[in-house]
Amino acid sequence: MSVDIRIKKDLGKFKLNIEYRGESRRIGILGASGSGKSLTLMSIAGIEAPDEGYVNIDGRVLFDSRSNINITAQKRKTGYMFQSLALFNNMSVEKNIRAGIKENADEKAIKIMADFGLSELADRSPLQLSQGQRQRTALARIIASEPEVILLDEPFSSLDRYMRNEMQASLINTLKDFKGTVITVSHSFDEIYALSDELIVIDKGNVCAFGKTEDIFSTPPNRISAVLTGCENIAKAQYRDNKVYVSDWDIEFDSDNKNIDHIAVRAVSLMLEDNGNSICFDVIEPEIKKGPFDSTIFFKPSERAVRKMCFKLSSKVHLNNIPNKIYIDKKDIIMLK
Amino acid sequence: MDWSPLIISLKTGIAVTVLSFFIGVWTAWKIYGTNGKIKCFIDSLLTLPMVIPPTAAGFILLLVFSTRRPVGSFLLDNFGIKVIQSLLGCIVAAFVISFPLMYRNARAAFEQVDKELIYAARTLGMSESKILIRVVMPAAAHGLISGSVLTFARAMGEYGATSMLAGNISGKTATISQKIAMVVQDGDYSAAGFWVVVVILSAFVIIMTMNILLSKFIRR
Numbered sequence: 001m002s003v004d005i006r007i008k009k010d011l012g013k014f015k016l017n018i019e020y021r022g023e024s025r026r027i028g029i030l031g032a033s034g035s036g037k038s039l040t041l042m043s044i045a046g047i048e049a050p051d052e053g054y055v056n057i058d059g060r061v062l063f064d065s066r067s068n069i070n071i072t073a074q075k076r077k078t079g080y081m082f083q084s085l086a087l088f089n090n091m092s093v094e095k096n097i098r099a100g101i102k103e104n105a106d107e108k109a110i111k112i113m114a115d116f117g118l119s120e121l122a123d124r125s126p127l128q129l130s131q132g133q134r135q136r137t138a139l140a141r142i143i144a145s146e147p148e149v150i151l152l153d154e155p156f157s158s159l160d161r162y163m164r165n166e167m168q169a170s171l172i173n174t175l176k177d178f179k180g181t182v183i184t185v186s187h188s189f190d191e192i193y194a195l196s197d198e199l200i201v202i203d204k205g206n207v208c209a210f211g212k213t214e215d216i217f218s219t220p221p222n223r224i225s226a227v228l229t230g231c232e233n234i235a236k237a238q239y240r241d242n243k244v245y246v247s248d249w250d251i252e253f254d255s256d257n258k259n260i261d262h263i264a265v266r267a268v269s270l271m272l273e274d275n276g277n278s279i280c281f282d283v284i285e286p287e288i289k290k291g292p293f294d295s296t297i298f299f300k301p302s303e304r305a306v307r308k309m310c311f312k313l314s315s316k317v318h319l320n321n322i323p324n325k326i327y328i329d330k331k332d333i334i335m336l337k
Numbered sequence: 338m339d340w341s342p343l344i345i346s347l348k349t350g351i352a353v354t355v356l357s358f359f360i361g362v363w364t365a366w367k368i369y370g371t372n373g374k375i376k377c378f379i380d381s382l383l384t385l386p387m388v389i390p391p392t393a394a395g396f397i398l399l400l401v402f403s404t405r406r407p408v409g410s411f412l413l414d415n416f417g418i419k420v421i422q423s424l425l426g427c428i429v430a431a432f433v434i435s436f437p438l439m440y441r442n443a444r445a446a447f448e449q450v451d452k453e454l455i456y457a458a459r460t461l462g463m464s465e466s467k468i469l470i471r472v473v474m475p476a477a478a479h480g481l482i483s484g485s486v487l488t489f490a491r492a493m494g495e496y497g498a499t500s501m502l503a504g505n506i507s508g509k510t511a512t513i514s515q516k517i518a519m520v521v522q523d524g525d526y527s528a529a530g531f532w533v534v535v536v537i538l539s540a541f542v543i544i545m546t547m548n549i550l551l552s553k554f555i556r557r
Contacts, residue, residue, distance in 0.1 A: 045460050047456045047459065074464065082457060100461030100462055102462065
């Protein structure tokens with residue numbers, strides 16, 4: 001078992017109750033803001049103490065309330081990358097990196113700065129760096145401290161889109177050589193998808209789904225998972241007489257899935273042509289939100305629909321040619337419990 | 338010309354500022370790390386001397402350190418330490434009155450420090466004392482400097498508690514503030530004016546120097 005976490009913490013109005021066991025060394029925690037993701041990560045790092053629970057990563061017990069084990073944050077060997085990066089602005093880049101090195105600091109600092117392309121910036125204050133350089137410094141500082149676990153708390157939220165892609169690629173490259181466990185928390189599904197093999201979805205302090213990241217993205221088991229994994233079209237649905245009736249869209253289709261209360265359809269799954277196994281929606285009262293590369297078309301899928309759906313059209317398609325019918329393959333309809 | 342009031346005031350001010358700085362920072366750091374009722378209790382206790390009249394604080398100190406009472410006589414008999422009517426008395430009185438200024442400023446400054454800096458330092462394996470000196474104090478530099486300056490200012494100007502505990506012995510415990518009170522009582526307004534100018538100038542020079550030195554030291 002690579003990771004075994006049971007964390008309970010009562011903060012009055014908010015109660016955290018996280019339980020997860022898994023083999024993967026690249027774990028993602030996806031949740032909305034305020035869902036308890038960071039608190040979970042802090043409990044693993046030893047910054048917050050759970051009221052009760054057990055934290056075992058790669059065979060090392062970091063916390064066990066039953067046996068009164070609570071290793072201090074200093075000794076847990078967890079590298080924590082904060083959203084704010086938490087660089088020490090009173091120290092130079094080099095001193096920041098040396099802060100976590102125990103021995104052979106000169107040698108190690110020089111090597112790590114070279115690896116991260118920071119040698120030229122060694123004497124600068126973090127305040128004089130670009131956001132990308134600050135991010136590299138924070139990561140270099142963590143790697144320099146030789147952690148056994150790396151915890152990434154919304155690692156790219158402060159970056160613009162361009163920097164984000166570049167930093168994501170460079171982070172993935174850096175972490176390729178890291179043998180230990182990496183746990184990433186984020187509310188951004190593309191960040192989580194890129195950085196995790198296994199995914200835990202949490203909502204209001206509880207785990208609401210877990211499994212292989214790809215599986216949760218392809219078939220999110222419940223509404224919260226569908227929302228957090230970026231599903232655009234979610235509607236209330238109910239089973240009756242071998243059919244699923246979607247009240248929000250006023251449509252129905254054959255199905256024997258009795259255990260259902262919502263359905264979800266990803267905008268990218270909608271097709272312009274019938275493939276022989278699809279359901280057809282009318283495109284009524286379309287509204288267009290133009291984007292630089294694709295445009296989003298919001299439409300009512302039936303006359304009596306009370307909620308709109310959306311699909312995306314490449315900007316290459318002329319917007320005068322909005323189709324009046326759109327199709328979804330039945331296998332792409334996600335049934336949610 | 339007898340410059341002893343200036344010298345006594347400076348010795349008191351400097352000693353109290355140095356003591357308050359280290360003890361205040363240490364106490365504030367310890368209190369910062371605790372929660373709940375204990376924090377509230379100790380915090381109120383440490384702030385108390387600032388709120389009660391200095392003469393009341395001086396009276397309590399006099400009761401404690403009087404050589405006719407247990408603590409005072411114990412110190413005198415065993416260690417030869419006499420707090421009352423001595424320079425040490427000036428320092429103790431001014432320390433008790435001005436310490437809360439250092440403590441409260443340090444604590445407020447620590448509360449303002451981004452907690453993630455402390456957390457990050459911990460996960461990097463830095464010891465708590467290293468975190469205090471290398472991360473927290475530099476980040477709280479402004480508050481620590483203003484705390485030190487206010488402590489020095491209060492210690493230099495202390496009158497009520499000092500006159501109770503140390504008395505007003507010329508050349509021994511008479512600080513500038515006591516000297517001014519004394520010469521005004523004697524009707525010697527020109528001497529009072531002279532000492533007022535001295536205290537203003539010396540305080541100004543010292544506070545300027547402290548501002549410069551401390552900001553360099555803490556940001557190091």
